[in-house]
Amino acid sequence: LGGQADYFIKPKTVEQLKDVVRRCNENNIRIYVMGFGSNLLISDKGLRGAVIKLEDEQFAQIEFDGEEVTAWAGAELSKLVLTCVEKGLSGIEALTGIPGSVGGAVKMNAGGNFGDFGAAVESVTLMDGRGNVFEKSKPELAFDYRRTNITAKFILNARLKLNAADSEQIMRTVKEIWIYKKNNQPLNTKNSGCIFKNPRGVSAGALIDRAGLKGLQIGGAVVSEKHANFIIAE
Numbered sequence: 001l002g003g004q005a006d007y008f009i010k011p012k013t014v015e016q017l018k019d020v021v022r023r024c025n026e027n028n029i030r031i032y033v034m035g036f037g038s039n040l041l042i043s044d045k046g047l048r049g050a051v052i053k054l055e056d057e058q059f060a061q062i063e064f065d066g067e068e069v070t071a072w073a074g075a076e077l078s079k080l081v082l083t084c085v086e087k088g089l090s091g092i093e094a095l096t097g098i099p100g101s102v103g104g105a106v107k108m109n110a111g112g113n114f115g116d117f118g119a120a121v122e123s124v125t126l127m128d129g130r131g132n133v134f135e136k137s138k139p140e141l142a143f144d145y146r147r148t149n150i151t152a153k154f155i156l157n158a159r160l161k162l163n164a165a166d167s168e169q170i171m172r173t174v175k176e177i178w179i180y181k182k183n184n185q186p187l188n189t190k191n192s193g194c195i196f197k198n199p200r201g202v203s204a205g206a207l208i209d210r211a212g213l214k215g216l217q218i219g220g221a222v223v224s225e226k227h228a229n230f231i232i233a234e
């Protein structure tokens, strides 16, 4: 689903990323950043420019220091949640069942009925479109419904402040959230969602459902029967 990009680049280190950014700038190549693509719909016309995905080596790291965790942008969110549960660290179990990368979760302030990622983020390391690396910490970071005030091109990592807790208790919460999501979202298909943000006080999925659009198919894109705010790729 979706067209091709001119370039698809997966740098393995911050230094390599700087190099890629410099070369894109020198050649006037537009840069697009992707995480794991769970909230992206790419036009069939594709993208003119370079898509950069941070998922390998340095970008996949998760570093623990007591109740502080530094999660790099390409680390898998579900792996981060489960590793924290195993280590008895509470604070991000609300993210259970949300696909994607840490970078995507920061950018989108991923979350839902049970809480959001931003609540655990103390600081982020960022890179701008010129390759400059800098930090932004909590007083100057704002997380809102599916958005942040981060405008830098790349989120490199996020430092989280979690709380020591009983692993078994956290795991019980994780299971409850997982069952809720499994019952309400099309987790076993190739899909993207939620596609539309909720208007204030109303569920976008419920509105789409009420408009009778569940099951609507255009090309390879189908509105999910399970949750109308998800589009499934056939």
Ligand SMILES: Cc1cc2nc3c(=O)[nH]c(=O)nc-3n(C[C@H](O)[C@H](O)[C@H](O)COP(=O)(O)OP(=O)(O)OC[C@H]3O[C@@H](n4cnc5c(N)ncnc54)[C@H](O)[C@@H]3O)c2cc1C
Residues within 6 Å of the ligand: 032, 033, 034, 035, 036, 037, 038, 039, 040, 054, 073, 097, 098, 099, 100, 101, 102, 103, 104, 105, 106, 107, 108, 109, 110, 111, 112, 146, 152, 153, 154, 155, 156, 185, 186, 187, 191, 192, 193, 194
């Ligand atoms: C089945 C399913 C269930 C979902 N449930 C939820 C849910 O309950 N709650 C929720 O909030 N979301 C949910 N989502 C949406 C999605 O999982 C989240 O938005 C997720 O955080 C996106 O992460 P990603 O790595 O896939 O980002 P992508 O989809 O690849 O990118 C999303 C945005 O983040 C930007 N981005 C990604 N990485 C970086 C980076 N390192 N630096 C700068 N910008 C970056 C991209 O440019 C893009 O603008 C769901 C999606 C699916 C398919």
